[in-house]
Amino acid sequence: MRISLSVNNRSVESTVEPRTLLVDLIRDDLKLTGTKVGCDTGQCGTCTVLLDGRAVKSCSMLAVQAEGTRVTTIEGANAETGLTDLQEALWAEHGVQCGYCTPGMVLALQDLLATNKAPTEQEIRCGLAGNLCRCTGYQSVVRATLALTGQNGGRNDV
Ligand code: FES
Ligand code: FES
Known part of the structure; x- marks a missing residue:
């Protein structure tokens, strides 16, 4: 499936399997490995990203569910001058x-x-x-x- 979304203020288009998890799109396809995987079952929160400004566990969402949204990973959470x-x-x-x-x-x-x-x-x-x-x-x-x-x-x- 073809999906379009914004990741760290950059437009992204990607082709994913319907079963692809958002965290796998972020880490494997987009190489944004600041997002970590701990439990892979929605419990530990290491995979947390912002989806339209709200924290979500990206191991518990399908990539296709992020269609049209604005995703922020830790790489996009820095201040222009460095650390926030x-x-x-x-x-x-x-x-x-x-x-x-x-x-x-x-x-x-x-x-x-x-x-x-x-x-x-x-x-x-x-x-x-x-x-x-x-x-x-x-x-x-x-x-x-x-x-x-x-x-x-x-x-x-x-
Ligand atoms: S990897 Fe643990 S909640 Fe997502
Ligand atoms: S798990 Fe090591 S700093 Fe939180």
Whole structure:
């Protein structure tokens, strides 16, 4: 099947099998390997991308379902000058360790922050409920998000 979509503000046309997953289109066809595969069953969130601005798990969608949409992967989530403020905050607060979950975390947080400029700790944890991390224990990710939004100076125990 022939599909057309926008990926990181670039028009993309591709021919896919009806069963091709969105994550496979992104990683295998478009070579955007910042999007990771962890569980392949919709549980870990490492494959999270933005679809029309909302976080989705790209292992749980068919590529054909993305027809006509605007997809943003981590490669398209950078500021023109480098890291975004969110990425800088994660870096500063040690919210990144092995980094495998980080692309999905960043995009899930971008989705949250797009509609809630000052999420509470609870709201941040809920926003990340679909993203598993085996390294950070989530504390530093939550702290970074609070710091970014000017809450708690990001330094209190959360
Ligand atoms: S690889 Fe998609 S949720 Fe785990
Ligand atoms: S930083 Fe290693 S899984 Fe999250």
